[in-house]
Amino acid sequence: MLSFMRKEPVSIADSSQLVLTHAGETIVVTLRRLRSARRYTLRVRFAARDAVLTMPQRGSIRDARAFAERYAAWIAARLKRLPEIIPFDDGAVAPLRGLDHLLINVPNARGVVWSEPLREAAAQGPAHALYVTGAREHMPRRVRDFLKREAQRDLEASVARHTRRLGLPARTIGLRDPVSRWGSCSATGSLNFSWRLIMAPPFVLDYLAAHEVAHLVHLNHSPRFWALAHELSEDVDRAEAWLSSHGAQLHKYGAAR
Numbered sequence: 713m714l715s716f717m718r719k720e721p722v723s724i725a726d727s728s729q730l731v732l733t734h735a736g737e738t739i740v741v742t743l744r745r746l747r748s749a750r751r752y753t754l755r756v757r758f759a760a761r762d763a764v765l766t767m768p769q770r771g772s773i774r775d776a777r778a779f780a781e782r783y784a785a786w787i788a789a790r791l792k793r794l795p796e797i798i799p800f801d802d803g804a805v806a807p808l809r810g811l812d813h814l815l816i817n818v819p820n821a822r823g824v825v826w827s828e829p830l831r832e833a834a835a836q837g838p839a840h841a842l843y844v845t846g847a848r849e850h851m852p853r854r855v856r857d858f859l860k861r862e863a864q865r866d867l868e869a870s871v872a873r874h875t876r877r878l879g880l881p882a883r884t885i886g887l888r889d890p891v892s893r894w895g896s897c898s899a900t901g902s903l904n905f906s907w908r909l910i911m912a913p914p915f916v917l918d919y920l921a922a923h924e925v926a927h928l929v930h931l932n933h934s935p936r937f938w939a940l941a942h943e944l945s946e947d948v949d950r951a952e953a954w955l956s957s958h959g960a961q962l963h964k965y966g967a968a969r
């Protein structure tokens with residue numbers, strides 16, 4: 713059911729955002745001016761958990777605001793339907809290399825973070841545990857740091873294997889947390905990946921490494937690029953399918969960025 717929008721003033725938080733109030737809740741709408749846009753369009757972004765309003769280059773903020781207000785109920789409903797964020801906290805379940813792990817805080821144990829099979833796994837629950845030492849309030853950061861280290865290691869190994877196969881020099885890689893892409897290859901040949909790939913099954917991470925390494929040869933998505941990607945990875949289609957059906961879910965883990 714659509715609830716009635718309150719007539720509260722709409723303010724502009726900064727030049728690129730609108731703040732609406734709908735049924736007592738605050739909705740932030742990011743404005744994006746696009747030269748190619750002919751009209752106003754709205755979409756809700758899963759990973760960023762916000763709404764984006766695309767508008768023509770010369771469109772007015774007033775029109776954008778009127779448009780966003782008209783669809784405030786729609787935006788609010790969409791945002792509510794987004795899967796909830798699962799923080800890296802004691803008792804939470806998060807995937808590592810495609811396997812669900814129960815996060816367990818062991819404050820006084822030695823070491824930092826490690827994964828092992830869960831000794832008393834329930835039939836339905838995760839079969840693995842990620843033990844995290846130290847104070848509980850440091851868990852989110854420790855888990856995230858651990859996942860980044862593991863991502864770095866796996867991606868470096870995959871990238872090294874694929875570059876070797878093509879006779880290319882070794883590459884260093886960077887980790888990011890982008891909302892809309894899993895990897896990138898710049899014109900200068902620097903490779904960047906989302907650290908969240910460490911949560912996906914290994915064939916997905918390895919495919920992304922192969923994909924970006926193939927871009928070192930073809931900086932486009934031409935048929936020759938895809939032929940090379942298929943040469944490097946047997947899992948191109950399977951991994952692309954996995955990403956399109958499960959990829960967005962990887963953004964729900966950890967605190968909001």
Ligand SMILES: [Zn+2]
Pocket residue numbers: 923927932933
């Ligand atoms: Zn690509």
